[in-house]
Amino acid sequence: MHLLRITSILLVFSAFAFGARAQQVDSLAVSLENSLKQSLLKSIELKTDSLNSDLGTKLSDLDRRIQMLDESLEITTNERQLVDKLVERVKLIEDFQQAERESELNIYKGNYQSAIINLVSMERELKPLLLFNSTREFFNTLNSIGNPTQYPGFNDWYKGFQSYVSENKDSNATMGVVSNLMNLTGSLSAGTPIFGTFSQTLFMGMSSYVDQLGSNKKTQDLRDRSQKMFELVTEIGQFTSDKDLVETEWEAINVELEELKKLYESNLEKNLEILGIKRPEFDRRFTNENDANKRYQYLNELTDIISKKVAEERNQNPKNWKNTFFYEMSEIQSLKIRFGTITFRISENIGKYNDLISKYKKSQYMGTKIIDLEAKLLTMKNSFDKTFSPLDYINSANKMYKVY
Numbered sequence: 001m002h003l004l005r006i007t008s009i010l011l012v013f014s015a016f017a018f019g020a021r022a023q024q025v026d027s028l029a030v031s032l033e034n035s036l037k038q039s040l041l042k043s044i045e046l047k048t049d050s051l052n053s054d055l056g057t058k059l060s061d062l063d064r065r066i067q068m069l070d071e072s073l074e075i076t077t078n079e080r081q082l083v084d085k086l087v088e089r090v091k092l093i094e095d096f097q098q099a100e101r102e103s104e105l106n107i108y109k110g111n112y113q114s115a116i117i118n119l120v121s122m123e124r125e126l127k128p129l130l131l132f133n134s135t136r137e138f139f140n141t142l143n144s145i146g147n148p149t150q151y152p153g154f155n156d157w158y159k160g161f162q163s164y165v166s167e168n169k170d171s172n173a174t175m176g177v178v179s180n181l182m183n184l185t186g187s188l189s190a191g192t193p194i195f196g197t198f199s200q201t202l203f204m205g206m207s208s209y210v211d212q213l214g215s216n217k218k219t220q221d222l223r224d225r226s227q228k229m230f231e232l233v234t235e236i237g238q239f240t241s242d243k244d245l246v247e248t249e250w251e252a253i254n255v256e257l258e259e260l261k262k263l264y265e266s267n268l269e270k271n272l273e274i275l276g277i278k279r280p281e282f283d284r285r286f287t288n289e290n291d292a293n294k295r296y297q298y299l300n301e302l303t304d305i306i307s308k309k310v311a312e313e314r315n316q317n318p319k320n321w322k323n324t325f326f327y328e329m330s331e332i333q334s335l336k337i338r339f340g341t342i343t344f345r346i347s348e349n350i351g352k353y354n355d356l357i358s359k360y361k362k363s364q365y366m367g368t369k370i371i372d373l374e375a376k377l378l379t380m381k382n383s384f385d386k387t388f389s390p391l392d393y394i395n396s397a398n399k400m401y402k403v404y
Helices: 002-013 019-075 079-125 131-145 154-168 173-185 196-212 217-275 279-287 292-316 321-360 367-387 390-398
Strands: none
Touching: 019 079, 019 292, 079 217, 079 279, 079 292, 079 321, 131 217, 131 367, 154 173, 154 196, 154 217, 173 196, 196 217, 217 279, 217 292, 217 321, 279 292, 292 321, 321 367, 321 390
Protein backbone atom coordinates (compact mmCIF):
# COMPACT_ATOMS: atom_id res chain seq x y z
CA MET A 1 0.00 0.00 0.00
CA HIS A 2 2.82 2.39 0.81
CA LEU A 3 4.36 1.90 -2.63
CA LEU A 4 1.07 2.64 -4.38
CA ARG A 5 0.35 5.61 -2.17
CA ILE A 6 3.75 7.26 -2.57
CA THR A 7 3.95 6.56 -6.27
CA SER A 8 0.53 8.15 -6.77
CA ILE A 9 1.71 11.20 -4.83
CA LEU A 10 4.87 11.66 -6.83
CA LEU A 11 3.13 10.93 -10.11
CA VAL A 12 1.50 14.33 -9.70
CA PHE A 13 5.03 15.48 -10.47
CA SER A 14 5.68 13.09 -13.30
CA ALA A 15 4.85 12.06 -16.83
CA PHE A 16 4.99 8.56 -18.25
CA ALA A 17 8.47 8.52 -19.78
CA PHE A 18 9.87 5.08 -20.55
CA GLY A 19 13.58 4.36 -20.89
CA ALA A 20 16.71 6.48 -20.67
CA ARG A 21 16.22 7.98 -24.14
CA ALA A 22 12.70 9.15 -23.30
CA GLN A 23 13.92 10.57 -20.00
CA GLN A 24 16.64 12.53 -21.80
CA VAL A 25 14.09 13.91 -24.27
CA ASP A 26 11.81 14.91 -21.38
CA SER A 27 14.70 16.64 -19.64
CA LEU A 28 15.34 18.69 -22.76
CA ALA A 29 11.63 19.48 -23.03
CA VAL A 30 11.50 20.74 -19.43
CA SER A 31 14.65 22.78 -19.98
CA LEU A 32 13.23 24.32 -23.16
CA GLU A 33 9.89 25.04 -21.48
CA ASN A 34 11.57 26.83 -18.60
CA SER A 35 13.91 28.70 -20.95
CA LEU A 36 11.00 30.00 -23.03
CA LYS A 37 9.11 31.06 -19.92
CA GLN A 38 12.10 32.88 -18.45
CA SER A 39 12.76 34.54 -21.80
CA LEU A 40 9.21 35.87 -21.94
CA LEU A 41 9.28 37.06 -18.33
CA LYS A 42 12.60 38.80 -19.01
CA SER A 43 11.10 40.45 -22.10
CA ILE A 44 8.17 41.72 -20.03
CA GLU A 45 10.56 43.05 -17.39
CA LEU A 46 12.76 44.84 -19.93
CA LYS A 47 9.80 46.38 -21.72
CA THR A 48 8.27 47.55 -18.44
CA ASP A 49 11.58 48.95 -17.20
CA SER A 50 12.29 50.71 -20.49
CA LEU A 51 8.95 52.49 -20.59
CA ASN A 52 9.12 53.24 -16.89
CA SER A 53 12.59 54.73 -17.36
CA ASP A 54 11.27 56.99 -20.11
CA LEU A 55 8.32 58.02 -17.96
CA GLY A 56 10.66 58.55 -15.01
CA THR A 57 12.80 60.87 -17.11
CA LYS A 58 9.67 62.71 -18.24
CA LEU A 59 8.46 63.07 -14.63
CA SER A 60 11.84 64.39 -13.50
CA ASP A 61 11.86 66.90 -16.36
CA LEU A 62 8.33 68.06 -15.60
CA ASP A 63 9.10 68.34 -11.90
CA ARG A 64 12.18 70.43 -12.67
CA ARG A 65 10.19 72.71 -14.97
CA ILE A 66 7.45 73.16 -12.34
CA GLN A 67 10.05 74.11 -9.72
CA MET A 68 11.68 76.59 -12.10
CA LEU A 69 8.29 78.08 -12.93
CA ASP A 70 7.45 78.39 -9.24
CA GLU A 71 10.68 80.29 -8.68
CA SER A 72 9.86 82.54 -11.64
CA LEU A 73 6.34 83.19 -10.30
CA GLU A 74 7.76 84.52 -7.04
CA ILE A 75 9.57 87.34 -8.83
CA THR A 76 7.02 88.04 -11.59
CA THR A 77 5.14 91.34 -11.17
CA ASN A 78 3.55 91.70 -14.58
CA GLU A 79 -0.05 90.53 -14.34
CA ARG A 80 -0.20 89.26 -17.92
CA GLN A 81 3.00 87.25 -17.48
CA LEU A 82 1.72 85.98 -14.15
CA VAL A 83 -1.49 84.66 -15.74
CA ASP A 84 0.44 83.01 -18.59
CA LYS A 85 2.82 81.32 -16.15
CA LEU A 86 -0.05 80.09 -13.98
CA VAL A 87 -1.74 78.60 -17.05
CA GLU A 88 1.56 76.98 -17.99
CA ARG A 89 1.92 75.61 -14.47
CA VAL A 90 -1.54 74.03 -14.60
CA LYS A 91 -0.63 72.39 -17.91
CA LEU A 92 2.67 71.09 -16.49
CA ILE A 93 0.89 69.65 -13.45
CA GLU A 94 -1.66 67.95 -15.71
CA ASP A 95 1.18 66.49 -17.79
CA PHE A 96 2.93 65.37 -14.59
CA GLN A 97 -0.22 63.67 -13.30
CA GLN A 98 -0.79 62.03 -16.68
CA ALA A 99 2.79 60.72 -16.72
CA GLU A 100 2.28 59.36 -13.19
CA ARG A 101 -0.89 57.56 -14.31
CA GLU A 102 0.92 56.16 -17.33
CA SER A 103 3.76 54.95 -15.12
CA GLU A 104 1.29 53.31 -12.74
CA LEU A 105 -0.55 51.72 -15.66
CA ASN A 106 2.74 50.46 -17.10
CA ILE A 107 3.71 48.83 -13.79
CA TYR A 108 0.31 47.16 -13.47
CA LYS A 109 0.48 45.89 -17.03
CA GLY A 110 3.92 44.35 -16.43
CA ASN A 111 2.95 42.90 -13.06
CA TYR A 112 -0.26 41.32 -14.34
CA GLN A 113 1.54 39.95 -17.40
CA SER A 114 4.13 38.38 -15.10
CA ALA A 115 1.37 36.95 -12.88
CA ILE A 116 -0.51 35.33 -15.76
CA ILE A 117 2.62 33.87 -17.39
CA ASN A 118 3.64 32.36 -14.05
CA LEU A 119 0.12 31.06 -13.48
CA VAL A 120 -0.39 29.34 -16.84
CA SER A 121 3.13 27.89 -16.70
CA MET A 122 2.33 26.26 -13.36
CA GLU A 123 0.11 23.71 -15.11
CA ARG A 124 3.21 22.20 -16.69
CA GLU A 125 5.23 22.62 -13.50
CA LEU A 126 2.63 20.48 -11.73
CA LYS A 127 3.30 17.74 -14.31
CA PRO A 128 7.06 17.70 -14.86
CA LEU A 129 8.59 15.05 -17.04
CA LEU A 130 11.53 13.49 -15.24
CA LEU A 131 10.59 11.58 -12.12
CA PHE A 132 8.46 8.59 -13.13
CA ASN A 133 11.19 6.12 -14.08
CA SER A 134 13.55 6.90 -11.19
CA THR A 135 10.67 7.12 -8.72
CA ARG A 136 9.24 3.79 -9.82
CA GLU A 137 12.62 2.06 -9.52
CA PHE A 138 13.35 3.54 -6.11
CA PHE A 139 10.02 2.67 -4.50
CA ASN A 140 9.90 -0.77 -6.10
CA THR A 141 13.29 -1.48 -4.53
CA LEU A 142 12.20 0.04 -1.22
CA ASN A 143 9.11 -2.16 -1.18
CA SER A 144 11.06 -5.31 -2.07
CA ILE A 145 13.42 -4.77 0.89
CA GLY A 146 10.45 -5.10 3.24
CA ASN A 147 9.22 -8.29 1.56
CA PRO A 148 10.88 -11.37 3.14
CA THR A 149 9.93 -13.57 0.19
CA GLN A 150 12.53 -11.69 -1.87
CA TYR A 151 15.35 -13.18 0.24
CA PRO A 152 17.02 -16.53 -0.55
CA GLY A 153 15.67 -19.52 1.36
CA PHE A 154 12.69 -17.79 2.93
CA ASN A 155 9.91 -19.23 0.76
CA ASP A 156 10.92 -22.84 1.33
CA TRP A 157 11.32 -22.26 5.04
CA TYR A 158 8.01 -20.39 5.29
CA LYS A 159 6.09 -23.38 3.93
CA GLY A 160 7.30 -25.42 6.89
CA PHE A 161 6.39 -22.66 9.31
CA GLN A 162 2.90 -22.40 7.80
CA SER A 163 2.42 -26.14 8.23
CA TYR A 164 3.51 -25.87 11.87
CA VAL A 165 1.03 -23.04 12.49
CA SER A 166 -1.77 -24.95 10.75
CA GLU A 167 -1.09 -28.12 12.73
CA ASN A 168 -1.02 -26.34 16.09
CA LYS A 169 -3.61 -23.57 15.69
CA ASP A 170 -6.35 -25.56 17.44
CA SER A 171 -4.25 -26.74 20.40
CA ASN A 172 -2.07 -23.64 20.93
CA ALA A 173 -3.64 -20.24 21.57
CA THR A 174 -0.64 -18.33 20.20
CA MET A 175 -0.62 -20.36 16.99
CA GLY A 176 -4.35 -19.79 16.69
CA VAL A 177 -3.81 -16.03 16.78
CA VAL A 178 -0.90 -16.28 14.33
CA SER A 179 -3.05 -18.33 11.94
CA ASN A 180 -5.94 -15.85 12.11
CA LEU A 181 -3.68 -12.85 11.47
CA MET A 182 -1.90 -14.60 8.62
CA ASN A 183 -5.28 -15.26 7.02
CA LEU A 184 -6.44 -11.69 7.57
CA THR A 185 -3.33 -9.95 6.30
CA GLY A 186 -2.84 -12.17 3.28
CA SER A 187 0.24 -13.81 1.88
CA LEU A 188 3.69 -12.40 2.59
CA SER A 189 4.55 -13.17 -1.01
CA ALA A 190 2.03 -10.50 -2.03
CA GLY A 191 4.05 -7.88 -0.20
CA THR A 192 2.12 -7.74 3.08
CA PRO A 193 4.15 -5.33 5.25
CA ILE A 194 5.53 -6.71 8.49
CA PHE A 195 4.67 -4.16 11.15
CA GLY A 196 2.46 -3.48 14.16
CA THR A 197 0.39 -6.26 15.72
CA PHE A 198 1.04 -8.60 12.81
CA SER A 199 4.82 -8.42 13.23
CA GLN A 200 4.65 -8.94 17.00
CA THR A 201 2.40 -11.96 16.66
CA LEU A 202 4.46 -13.36 13.80
CA PHE A 203 7.62 -13.04 15.89
CA MET A 204 5.95 -14.93 18.73
CA GLY A 205 4.93 -17.71 16.39
CA MET A 206 8.38 -17.95 14.82
CA SER A 207 10.02 -17.96 18.24
CA SER A 208 7.75 -20.83 19.31
CA TYR A 209 8.54 -22.67 16.08
CA VAL A 210 12.30 -22.35 16.64
CA ASP A 211 12.04 -23.44 20.27
CA GLN A 212 10.01 -26.57 19.49
CA LEU A 213 12.71 -27.78 17.08
CA GLY A 214 14.96 -28.53 20.02
CA SER A 215 18.72 -28.96 19.71
CA ASN A 216 19.20 -32.49 18.41
CA LYS A 217 21.26 -33.19 15.29
CA LYS A 218 18.25 -34.07 13.14
CA THR A 219 16.71 -30.66 13.50
CA GLN A 220 19.92 -28.63 13.78
CA ASP A 221 19.96 -27.51 10.14
CA LEU A 222 16.30 -26.51 10.21
CA ARG A 223 16.83 -24.78 13.54
CA ASP A 224 19.77 -22.78 12.15
CA ARG A 225 17.78 -21.79 9.08
CA SER A 226 14.80 -20.90 11.24
CA GLN A 227 16.99 -18.76 13.47
CA LYS A 228 18.28 -16.89 10.41
CA MET A 229 14.77 -16.39 9.05
CA PHE A 230 13.66 -15.15 12.47
CA GLU A 231 16.51 -12.61 12.46
CA LEU A 232 15.66 -11.61 8.89
CA VAL A 233 11.99 -10.99 9.65
CA THR A 234 12.92 -9.08 12.83
CA GLU A 235 15.22 -6.80 10.82
CA ILE A 236 12.57 -6.31 8.17
CA GLY A 237 9.97 -5.49 10.81
CA GLN A 238 12.18 -2.78 12.31
CA PHE A 239 13.06 -1.48 8.86
CA THR A 240 9.37 -1.26 7.91
CA SER A 241 8.59 0.59 11.14
CA ASP A 242 11.37 3.14 10.50
CA LYS A 243 10.33 3.49 6.86
CA ASP A 244 6.74 4.23 7.88
CA LEU A 245 7.93 7.13 10.05
CA VAL A 246 9.41 8.73 6.94
CA GLU A 247 6.40 7.98 4.78
CA THR A 248 3.75 9.49 7.04
CA GLU A 249 4.73 12.90 5.65
CA TRP A 250 3.60 11.84 2.16
CA GLU A 251 -0.02 11.83 3.31
CA ALA A 252 0.14 15.51 4.31
CA ILE A 253 2.02 16.33 1.11
CA ASN A 254 -0.64 14.58 -0.95
CA VAL A 255 -3.40 16.65 0.68
CA GLU A 256 -1.44 19.83 -0.02
CA LEU A 257 -0.89 18.84 -3.64
CA GLU A 258 -4.59 18.24 -4.19
CA GLU A 259 -5.38 21.65 -2.70
CA LEU A 260 -2.73 23.23 -4.89
CA LYS A 261 -4.21 21.68 -8.03
CA LYS A 262 -7.68 22.96 -7.12
CA LEU A 263 -6.36 26.45 -6.39
CA TYR A 264 -4.52 26.49 -9.70
CA GLU A 265 -7.69 25.56 -11.58
CA SER A 266 -9.73 28.14 -9.67
CA ASN A 267 -7.23 30.92 -10.32
CA LEU A 268 -6.87 29.98 -13.96
CA GLU A 269 -10.64 30.03 -14.55
CA LYS A 270 -11.00 33.43 -12.85
CA ASN A 271 -8.20 35.08 -14.79
CA LEU A 272 -9.22 33.63 -18.14
CA GLU A 273 -12.67 35.07 -17.50
CA ILE A 274 -11.17 38.50 -16.70
CA LEU A 275 -9.23 38.39 -19.96
CA GLY A 276 -12.23 37.18 -21.96
CA ILE A 277 -10.49 33.96 -23.00
CA LYS A 278 -12.53 30.77 -23.42
CA ARG A 279 -11.07 27.73 -21.67
CA PRO A 280 -11.31 25.44 -24.75
CA GLU A 281 -9.28 27.96 -26.74
CA PHE A 282 -6.65 28.18 -23.99
CA ASP A 283 -6.41 24.40 -23.74
CA ARG A 284 -6.14 24.04 -27.51
CA ARG A 285 -3.46 26.68 -27.95
CA PHE A 286 -1.48 26.11 -24.75
CA THR A 287 -2.37 23.19 -22.45
CA ASN A 288 -2.70 20.58 -25.19
CA GLU A 289 -0.25 22.13 -27.65
CA ASN A 290 2.88 19.97 -28.01
CA ASP A 291 4.92 22.48 -29.98
CA ALA A 292 6.82 24.65 -27.46
CA ASN A 293 7.34 27.42 -30.01
CA LYS A 294 3.60 27.63 -30.68
CA ARG A 295 2.95 27.82 -26.95
CA TYR A 296 5.53 30.61 -26.71
CA GLN A 297 3.84 32.45 -29.58
CA TYR A 298 0.48 32.11 -27.83
CA LEU A 299 1.90 33.50 -24.58
CA ASN A 300 3.26 36.47 -26.49
CA GLU A 301 -0.24 37.10 -27.82
CA LEU A 302 -1.52 36.70 -24.28
CA THR A 303 0.71 39.53 -23.04
CA ASP A 304 -0.88 41.86 -25.62
CA ILE A 305 -4.37 40.82 -24.48
CA ILE A 306 -3.36 41.50 -20.86
CA SER A 307 -1.96 44.93 -21.72
CA LYS A 308 -5.13 45.97 -23.53
CA LYS A 309 -7.36 44.59 -20.74
CA VAL A 310 -5.54 46.55 -18.01
CA ALA A 311 -5.79 49.78 -20.03
CA GLU A 312 -9.44 49.10 -20.83
CA GLU A 313 -10.29 48.44 -17.18
CA ARG A 314 -8.65 51.69 -16.10
CA ASN A 315 -10.65 53.65 -18.65
CA GLN A 316 -13.95 51.99 -17.75
CA ASN A 317 -13.46 51.89 -13.98
CA PRO A 318 -11.04 54.74 -13.12
CA LYS A 319 -11.66 54.60 -9.35
CA ASN A 320 -11.33 50.86 -8.65
CA TRP A 321 -9.57 49.45 -11.71
CA LYS A 322 -6.50 48.36 -9.74
CA ASN A 323 -8.56 46.14 -7.45
CA THR A 324 -9.52 43.96 -10.43
CA PHE A 325 -5.89 42.91 -10.83
CA PHE A 326 -4.34 43.44 -7.39
CA TYR A 327 -6.17 40.61 -5.63
CA GLU A 328 -5.59 38.21 -8.52
CA MET A 329 -1.87 39.00 -8.53
CA SER A 330 -1.72 38.45 -4.76
CA GLU A 331 -3.40 35.04 -5.06
CA ILE A 332 -1.10 33.95 -7.88
CA GLN A 333 1.95 35.02 -5.90
CA SER A 334 0.68 33.08 -2.88
CA LEU A 335 0.07 30.04 -5.11
CA LYS A 336 3.63 30.17 -6.45
CA ILE A 337 5.05 30.43 -2.92
CA ARG A 338 2.96 27.42 -1.85
CA PHE A 339 4.25 25.49 -4.85
CA GLY A 340 7.82 26.31 -3.82
CA THR A 341 7.08 25.31 -0.23
CA ILE A 342 5.62 21.93 -1.15
CA THR A 343 8.51 21.11 -3.49
CA PHE A 344 10.80 21.95 -0.58
CA ARG A 345 8.87 19.55 1.67
CA ILE A 346 9.13 16.80 -0.97
CA SER A 347 12.86 17.41 -1.32
CA GLU A 348 13.28 17.22 2.46
CA ASN A 349 11.29 14.01 2.72
CA ILE A 350 13.25 12.36 -0.07
CA GLY A 351 16.38 13.32 1.86
CA LYS A 352 15.10 11.52 4.98
CA TYR A 353 15.64 8.20 3.20
CA ASN A 354 19.37 8.88 3.52
CA ASP A 355 19.10 8.33 7.29
CA LEU A 356 17.15 5.12 6.72
CA ILE A 357 19.81 3.87 4.33
CA SER A 358 22.65 4.79 6.69
CA LYS A 359 21.00 2.87 9.54
CA TYR A 360 20.55 -0.37 7.58
CA LYS A 361 23.45 -0.21 5.15
CA LYS A 362 25.49 -2.70 7.18
CA SER A 363 22.57 -5.01 7.86
CA GLN A 364 23.51 -8.68 7.67
CA TYR A 365 20.53 -9.57 5.51
CA MET A 366 19.40 -6.33 3.87
CA GLY A 367 22.78 -4.68 3.27
CA THR A 368 23.13 -5.54 -0.41
CA LYS A 369 19.61 -4.38 -1.21
CA ILE A 370 20.15 -1.19 0.79
CA ILE A 371 23.24 -0.34 -1.27
CA ASP A 372 21.17 -0.82 -4.44
CA LEU A 373 18.47 1.37 -2.91
CA GLU A 374 21.03 4.09 -2.18
CA ALA A 375 22.00 4.27 -5.87
CA LYS A 376 18.34 4.59 -6.90
CA LEU A 377 17.75 7.25 -4.24
CA LEU A 378 20.63 9.29 -5.68
CA THR A 379 19.12 8.98 -9.17
CA MET A 380 15.72 10.09 -7.90
CA LYS A 381 17.18 12.99 -5.92
CA ASN A 382 19.21 14.17 -8.92
CA SER A 383 16.14 13.98 -11.16
CA PHE A 384 14.14 15.99 -8.65
CA ASP A 385 16.84 18.62 -8.20
CA LYS A 386 17.22 19.07 -11.96
CA THR A 387 13.48 19.56 -12.32
CA PHE A 388 12.74 21.65 -9.25
CA SER A 389 14.48 24.38 -7.31
CA PRO A 390 12.23 25.06 -4.30
CA LEU A 391 14.13 28.11 -3.05
CA ASP A 392 14.18 29.60 -6.54
CA TYR A 393 10.39 29.23 -6.73
CA ILE A 394 9.97 31.00 -3.40
CA ASN A 395 12.54 33.72 -4.10
CA SER A 396 11.20 34.44 -7.58
CA ALA A 397 7.65 34.55 -6.20
CA ASN A 398 8.69 37.18 -3.66
CA LYS A 399 10.21 39.24 -6.50
CA MET A 400 7.43 38.73 -9.05
CA TYR A 401 6.13 42.29 -9.01
CA LYS A 402 7.55 45.77 -9.28
CA VAL A 403 6.44 48.25 -6.65
CA TYR A 404 5.00 51.50 -7.90
